[in-house]
Amino acid sequence: MKGEVLSLIRANRCTASGKAHDTYEMATTDIQAEVPSVPSHQANARRRVSRHFNFTPWLFLAIPLLIYFIWVIEPLFYSFYLSLTDWDGVTNPTFVGLKNYRTLLQDPVLYISFLNNLKVLSVFLIVPIAGGLSLAVLFNRPSRTVNVLKAAIYSPMVLSFIVIGLIWSWFYLPNEGALNTLLRDAGLGFLAQSWLSNAHIAIFSVTFAACWRQIGYVMLLYLAGLNTIDPTLVEAAKVDGANGWQVFARIIFPLLAPITTIIVIATIIDSLQFFDLVFIMTKGGPGYASTVLANFMFTEAFTNFRYGYGAAIAVVQFLLSFVFIVLYLTYMLRKGADTL
Amino acid sequence: MADIQTLLLDLQTGKIARRDFISRSVALGLSFSTASALLAACGSGNSGTTTGAASKDFTFTTNATTPDEKKVAKALVDTYSKQSGSKIKVNYVPGADYPSAIRTYLSSSIPPDALAYYGGLLSQFFIGRGLILDISDIWEKNGWATAFPQAFQGTSKGKDGKYYFLPQNWYWWATFYRPSTFRKHNVTPPTTFDELYTVCNKLKSDGVVPFVVGAQAPWTLAGWFDILDLRINGPQFHTDLTGGKAHYTDTKVKKVFGIWRDMIKRGYFTKSASAYTWDQQIPPLVKGEGGMYVIGRFIYDSFPADAQSDLDFFSFPTYDPAIPTAEEAPVDGYFIPKHAKNQQAAKDFLSYLGSVDGEKLFVTSGGGALSANTQVPNSVYSKFDAKGVEFVKKASAVSQFYDRDTDATVSTRGMAFFGQFFDNPDLDLNKGLSDLDQFAQSIYSKQ
Numbered sequence A: 001m002k003g004e005v006l007s008l009i010r011a012n013r014c015t016a017s018g019k020a021h022d023t024y025e026m027a028t029t030d031i032q033a034e035v036p037s038v039p040s041h042q043a044n045a046r047r048r049v050s051r052h053f054n055f056t057p058w059l060f061l062a063i064p065l066l067i068y069f070i071w072v073i074e075p076l077f078y079s080f081y082l083s084l085t086d087w088d089g090v091t092n093p094t095f096v097g098l099k100n101y102r103t104l105l106q107d108p109v110l111y112i113s114f115l116n117n118l119k120v121l122s123v124f125l126i127v128p129i130a131g132g133l134s135l136a137v138l139f140n141r142p143s144r145t146v147n148v149l150k151a152a153i154y155s156p157m158v159l160s161f162i163v164i165g166l167i168w169s170w171f172y173l174p175n176e177g178a179l180n181t182l183l184r185d186a187g188l189g190f191l192a193q194s195w196l197s198n199a200h201i202a203i204f205s206v207t208f209a210a211c212w213r214q215i216g217y218v219m220l221l222y223l224a225g226l227n228t229i230d231p232t233l234v235e236a237a238k239v240d241g242a243n244g245w246q247v248f249a250r251i252i253f254p255l256l257a258p259i260t261t262i263i264v265i266a267t268i269i270d271s272l273q274f275f276d277l278v279f280i281m282t283k284g285g286p287g288y289a290s291t292v293l294a295n296f297m298f299t300e301a302f303t304n305f306r307y308g309y310g311a312a313i314a315v316v317q318f319l320l321s322f323v324f325i326v327l328y329l330t331y332m333l334r335k336g337a338d339t340l
Numbered sequence B: 001m002a003d004i005q006t007l008l009l010d011l012q013t014g015k016i017a018r019r020d021f022i023s024r025s026v027a028l029g030l031s032f033s034t035a036s037a038l039l040a041a042c043g044s045g046n047s048g049t050t051t052g053a054a055s056k057d058f059t060f061t062t063n064a065t066t067p068d069e070k071k072v073a074k075a076l077v078d079t080y081s082k083q084s085g086s087k088i089k090v091n092y093v094p095g096a097d098y099p100s101a102i103r104t105y106l107s108s109s110i111p112p113d114a115l116a117y118y119g120g121l122l123s124q125f126f127i128g129r130g131l132i133l134d135i136s137d138i139w140e141k142n143g144w145a146t147a148f149p150q151a152f153q154g155t156s157k158g159k160d161g162k163y164y165f166l167p168q169n170w171y172w173w174a175t176f177y178r179p180s181t182f183r184k185h186n187v188t189p190p191t192t193f194d195e196l197y198t199v200c201n202k203l204k205s206d207g208v209v210p211f212v213v214g215a216q217a218p219w220t221l222a223g224w225f226d227i228l229d230l231r232i233n234g235p236q237f238h239t240d241l242t243g244g245k246a247h248y249t250d251t252k253v254k255k256v257f258g259i260w261r262d263m264i265k266r267g268y269f270t271k272s273a274s275a276y277t278w279d280q281q282i283p284p285l286v287k288g289e290g291g292m293y294v295i296g297r298f299i300y301d302s303f304p305a306d307a308q309s310d311l312d313f314f315s316f317p318t319y320d321p322a323i324p325t326a327e328e329a330p331v332d333g334y335f336i337p338k339h340a341k342n343q344q345a346a347k348d349f350l351s352y353l354g355s356v357d358g359e360k361l362f363v364t365s366g367g368g369a370l371s372a373n374t375q376v377p378n379s380v381y382s383k384f385d386a387k388g389v390e391f392v393k394k395a396s397a398v399s400q401f402y403d404r405d406t407d408a409t410v411s412t413r414g415m416a417f418f419g420q421f422f423d424n425p426d427l428d429l430n431k432g433l434s435d436l437d438q439f440a441q442s443i444y445s446k447q
Helices: A002-013 A019-034 A040-052 A055-082 A099-105 A108-139 A144-158 A161-171 A178-185 A202-227 A231-239 A244-255 A257-272 A276-281 A293-303 A307-339 B002-012 B018-027 B032-048 B067-084 B098-107 B121-128 B136-141 B150-156 B179-184 B193-205 B219-242 B251-265 B278-287 B305-310 B343-354 B356-364 B383-393 B408-423 B429-444
Strands: B058-062 B088-092 B114-118 B166-170 B173-177 B209-211 B290-296 B312-314 B326-328 B331-335 B397-399
Touching: A055 A307, A099 A307, A108 A144, A108 A202, A108 A257, A108 A293, A108 A307, A144 A202, A161 A178, A161 A202, A161 A276, A202 A257, A202 A276, A231 A244, A244 A257, A257 A307, A276 A293, A293 A307, A293 B408, B058 B098, B058 B343, B067 B088, B067 B343, B067 B356, B098 B114, B098 B121, B114 B121, B114 B343, B121 B331, B121 B408, B136 B343, B150 B166, B150 B331, B166 B343, B166 B356, B173 B179, B173 B219, B173 B326, B193 B209, B193 B290, B219 B251, B219 B290, B219 B326, B219 B397, B219 B408, B251 B408, B251 B429, B278 B290, B312 B383, B343 B356, B408 B429
Parallel strands: B058 B088, B058 B114, B209 B290, B326 B397
Antiparallel strands: B114 B331, B166 B331, B173 B290, B173 B312
């Protein structure tokens, strides 16, 4: 009997590999040969349970899966469905096929919005990662002053986007705002700008406010990553005569790759879902100069009540995020496979 | 559906237990969520049947948001409740959520019995979809056809000529200024465009911004477009344009933008206006750094109390004496959903809200707007509001407002274009206007 149990466990453990079947067959044949008293239908029953379906994990997963289905999967598909209708929120949705998508592809606002998302992404990939990484390397030592600074830099993270949006729109005010006042006092009055109402820079001004919040978060992730690096590696490199930059570029940064991956993915998703700050600071203006996809979707769905059209924008936004994520993940996975 | 109805009947009569109901409805091919929604619906249906058909009790949903607005709504509800002996369940929904909430109410099978809403196309949207109850009977019974001005009656009627809406209160848009600032710079309210330019030049040379404007949300610019179009092209063209009968590519519209561009280039407006919310431009007006503000009466409530006595307004100057003067007067009011349970009680409540007594109470408890019922004596108003009544009475025509006269989708695009233009008056106007017109026509052609 002992042999049988063991072989069952073994079989279970390697169900994913092609070997499982053979191992199990061999084991059961052995048992049947050794212990002929076991009725064959019992052995069959055990075999069926173990090979075809293990009930226990599904039992535990049932409730979360149900909830996930009702609140995540079903609305997702419902949005797809809505994007094929002309629902106004009151009367019953009428099926219009791909009409919303055809209109959307001819809508200049779609392209303006997507371009703004890319602008957000480009700034968001550079500023918080460069800033957060530098700060993390700088602060990676135990000291009271450093702890205070870390807390100070992380603190914007606890503020809601609404508060950040309001603070920064006051900071950016053309005449009475702190930024222009500082510039003028420093004799740099020529740099003073109307940060949020200049169509060329409004989206960058808004993104910068988001960077201010993001830097502390990225710093914290990198600090956690730095803690996992084995100090002997750094010491060994130093003994071998590597200078500070070489240690960083050849040892520390490559070892932080998993953290960087997480941050880059999060950044891409955040940039494509950028909404709150634009909504509070510029309302997407002047004109559509700082409108991003999520604002465009919000306006069409919840201001104009063209839910079908809004859903189509949401689907496009979803697909774009999806493409970026898949591209990045395949790239990272392939790279990971190569280095192994 | 027949099977579902039998099922529901079985459930209500206690033939089956709720647990069986779920499994049987699943067997019927309904999803779990539909089944529970049906279950919830019949749960409330059961409790709802206890109220009789002739009940005086009803539910009322309002968009009263600020403490002042809530105070007024509460005063009206409490007084009516005492008078009629009705129990009223009031539901306050914040104004920002209201337009989407009202869609849920009106498409539900158990909507509130009375609802507050905005006039113009915003309520016509629901009336046109057959979701609102015909209340011509209370209009007739209360003699409202003579009590409410013609301009407000139009917005209360459906395409079939029946009344669906009670226009209860309104406010006006005008050019607001501080007489003390004008005295200091030795100017008087202009009545013609020539005078307007003289006043603006004088203020500007004295270092005062002639017109303050906060355009972060571009509706303030829509106010400017409206008044310029009304003065330059007249109320009929403006109605045609906002109603989709005239084109944005019309030379008349280009003329409006030409004059607007000239004013912007002369530096008559706040610089970087879109960096400011509308109320962030009140302080410059109070401090005398700005001269005038084209805005609604609500600026009075946001003005510092000690400066309110020094706030006055005038009609935007005439461009062409041959064109009749029109003003903007958005109206708010109430209607009853078609599927409301307690229709009679709700009609009685609306009758009270539109009556002289109800309107008087609205004004005196601090409504912040004027009574739409003209039988309310002017004596109930403050000096400021009494002047507003006279101001609009003089108008030959009244428009609602750009985003109430124009289809919602088109007005969003229109206002975004005003923002674009205001930020960069040198943009390619022909292209901008033809894009806007193309978009507007694509929407109107569907209706």
